Amino acid sequence: MNLVVLENTKKNYRSGEIEVPALKGLNLELEAGKFISFVGPSGSGKTTLLNLIGCLDQPTEGKIFVDGTEVSGMNRKDSAKFRGDKIGFIFQNFNLIPVLTVYENIEYPLIMVQNVPAPERKTRIDQLLAKVGMTDQKDKYPAQLSGGQKQRVAVARALVTQPKIVLADEPTANLDHATAFKVINLMHEMKNEFDASFIFATHDLKVVGEADIVYTMEDGQITKTEKRGE
Amino acid sequence: MKNIIKIAWRNLMRYKRRTLLTSSLITIGVALVIVFSGIGNSFKSEVIGIITNSNLGDMQIHKKGYVGSIDNLPLDLTVTENNLQKIESALAKYPQIKAQTTRIRFGGMISNYVQTTSMRFTAVDPAMESKTCTALTGRIKEGDNGSDTFVAPGALVIPINIASGLGLKIGSEVVLVATNKDGSVNGMSFKISGISENILGPQGKDGYMHIKDARELLRIEDGSITEMAIKLNDLSAMSKVVGSLKKDLEQIKDEVTGKPVLEIHSWEELSPFASIAKIVTLLILVVRIVLISIVLISILNVMMMSVYERIGEIGTIASIGTPPIKILALFLTEGLLLGFFSAMTGNIIGAGILTVIRITKLNFIFGNMQIVLSPEIPANEIIMTVAIVILISAAASLQPAIKASKMEPVEALRHV
Numbered sequence: 031m032n033l034v035v036l037e038n039t040k041k042n043y044r045s046g047e048i049e050v051p052a053l054k055g056l057n058l059e060l061e062a063g064k065f066i067s068f069v070g071p072s073g074s075g076k077t078t079l080l081n082l083i084g085c086l087d088q089p090t091e092g093k094i095f096v097d098g099t100e101v102s103g104m105n106r107k108d109s110a111k112f113r114g115d116k117i118g119f120i121f122q123n124f125n126l127i128p129v130l131t132v133y134e135n136i137e138y139p140l141i142m143v144q145n146v147p148a149p150e151r152k153t154r155i156d157q158l159l160a161k162v163g164m165t166d167q168k169d170k171y172p173a174q175l176s177g178g179q180k181q182r183v184a185v186a187r188a189l190v191t192q193p194k195i196v197l198a199d200e201p202t203a204n205l206d207h208a209t210a211f212k213v214i215n216l217m218h219e220m221k222n223e224f225d226a227s228f229i230f231a232t233h234d235l236k237v238v239g240e241a242d243i244v245y246t247m248e249d250g251q252i253t254k255t256e257k258r259g260e
Numbered sequence: 261m262k263n264i265i266k267i268a269w270r271n272l273m274r275y276k277r278r279t280l281l282t283s284s285l286i287t288i289g290v291a292l293v294i295v296f297s298g299i300g301n302s303f304k305s306e307v308i309g310i311i312t313n314s315n316l317g318d319m320q321i322h323k324k325g326y327v328g329s330i331d332n333l334p335l336d337l338t339v340t341e342n343n344l345q346k347i348e349s350a351l352a353k354y355p356q357i358k359a360q361t362t363r364i365r366f367g368g369m370i371s372n373y374v375q376t377t378s379m380r381f382t383a384v385d386p387a388m389e390s391k392t393c394t395a396l397t398g399r400i401k402e403g404d405n406g407s408d409t410f411v412a413p414g415a416l417v418i419p420i421n422i423a424s425g426l427g428l429k430i431g432s433e434v435v436l437v438a439t440n441k442d443g444s445v446n447g448m449s450f451k452i453s454g455i456s457e458n459i460l461g462p463q464g465k466d467g468y469m470h471i472k473d474a475r476e477l478l479r480i481e482d483g484s485i486t487e488m489a490i491k492l493n494d495l496s497a498m499s500k501v502v503g504s505l506k507k508d509l510e511q512i513k514d515e516v517t518g519k520p521v522l523e524i525h526s527w528e529e530l531s532p533f534a535s536i537a538k539i540v541t542l543l544i545l546v547v548r549i550v551l552i553s554i555v556l557i558s559i560l561n562v563m564m565m566s567v568y569e570r571i572g573e574i575g576t577i578a579s580i581g582t583p584p585i586k587i588l589a590l591f592l593t594e595g596l597l598l599g600f601f602s603a604m605t606g607n608i609i610g611a612g613i614l615t616v617i618r619i620t621k622l623n624f625i626f627g628n629m630q631i632v633l634s635p636e637i638p639a640n641e642i643i644m645t646v647a648i649v650i651l652i653s654a655a656a657s658l659q660p661a662i663k664a665s666k667m668e669p670v671e672a673l674r675h676v
Binding site for chain 2: 127
């Protein structure tokens with residue numbers, strides 16, 4: 031079964047009086063358990079596509095199914111619940127909550143979104159902290175961490191809810207070469223470990239190099255599909 | 261909820277200077293309300309105490325129409341002996357009544373055989389009067405100020421300015437001339453037995469004499485009086501007692517016309533200070549409104565800034581899947597915590613200032629009265645202030661909190 035299905039999905043943005051098409055009738059099927067990368071120049075529609083898959087935005091036309099559920103047309107409350115249950119997010123700017131420690135940042139979605147009981151929370155967080163190599167830093171606040179450490183925490187936070195999909199928009203854009211490489215490796219390991227699909231929007235060739243499937247986008251359309259290892 | 265409070269508290273502490281400034285503003289406002297309310301209420305009760313305990317009593321009963329012509333102290337509007345007995349049996353049903361006294365009030369001319377001046381006299385039974393107006397004898401500065409003996413038959417208590425004006429001392433002999441209700445004039449000689457402070461009436465021209473002498477001077481042969489003053493155990497019961505007594509007194513009717521013959525008035529209806537007391541109450545209300553405005557504007561400002569500065573963060577928590585209601589709760593809690601802790605600090609500071617005022621016995625002169633402030637910590641005011649601040653904090657935080665909870669995550673994330 032396909033994890034994500036887009037049927038003739040269009041997204042237009044309004045800029046003053048003018049409607050600007052960001053996605054032009056996309057038809058797409060994404061398989062589960064893959065490391066998928068969308069590449070393309072700025073304004074090609076990568077982020078828009080990720081926002082639609084992540085139920086952060088609604089398409090202007092067409093249907094979107096994620097894990098068998100139609101998410102196009104979902105109301106705010108249901109889409110928030112759906113995101114909390116099925117989707118993890120990794121952002122370019124890490125987006126950790128500055129007033130919470132590393133441990134509390136990872137714990138946040140378990141308390142505020144999924145209401146996971148305390149003992150299970152602790153098990154999951156300790157396990158993830160160990161996997162991302164942040165156990166020693168768990169009591170630090172985001173401001174006390176390097177960019178790479180912040181992104182590792184963000185990876186842990188995205189995975190702690192045991193999502194089906196992790197969406198990552200330019201996750202290595204603010205990292206130096208070596209750190210970016212480590213973070214990509216970490217995400218690769220996590221994908222295998224947690225059986226989650228990773229979908230990236232990126233310019234970074236390191237990420238592209240690790241992907242199982244690379245979709246090239248231009249002007250709101252997919253112009254090239256490259257499947258690795260086939 | 262614990263986690264929402266934790267995050268809200270940390271967000272407040274994140275902008276320490278701003279939180280401290282806003283909190284200080286609310287704290288000062290709350291402390292001001294508590295101090296102003298404590299001092300205002302203390303001032304009111306002190307002055308009310310002086311007025312009611314010195315000569316007015318907590319309430320008074322007269323023949324209908326008497327208070328309307330009280331400036332003339334009419335002797336034709338008297339409560340008859342028969343009606344007085346009926347009043348006394350009605351009052352016996354009220355355990356809230358501590359004491360009562362009967363009076364004859366009239367105007368007359370006092371002379372030292374050289375000079376003559378007008379005066380107003382209240383003729384009383386000294387024992388009954390002392391029980392009803394407990395502070396009266398304390399205001400007699402010279403002569404006999406015994407509670408049962410401060411005016412004996414044949415003696416007068418006069419205010420100090422009359423004594424100075426006429427050159428009178430304790431033991432001086434005077435002649436008092438008065439017109440009775442039939443229009444005939446009578447005179448009697450008296451000795452000055454006491455000189456009191458001037459506060460007891462308009463222009464300080466009110467004196468005291470024994471009720472038996474007044475009956476003789478005014479040729480009142482029955483037991484009629486012009487006024488009955490009543491003292492309650494607790495002044496706060498006044499409205500209830502006045503209301504109830506009014507109904508009882510309406511049952512005492514004129515035998516010919518069948519209409520009620522008596523009227524009852526509380527001290528508030530008899531003393532001009534009631535207006536000042538109302539102004540003090542109004543001022544406390546104004547200070548409360550100022551506090552509400554301070555809290556509303558401060559918290560609204562802080563929370564709007566907070567939401568604006570954290571749009572990206574709101575986008576993050578929304579995209580993670582935080583339900584809109586929890587985002588609303590996060591910001592609402594922030595405003596409530598700020599309001600609650602500021603109100604509590606303000607209450608503690610306000611109570612502390614009132615305690616210092618009480619210990620130092622701050623005093624000043626108001627009119628002719630020496631007022632010693634002894635403010636109580638107003639428990640009701642403290643509870644009400646906390647409730648108002650919490651309510652206004654919630655109201656002020658609600659709009660920014662709703663705005664935060666309704667933000668589209670995708671729009672909010674663009675602010676990162």
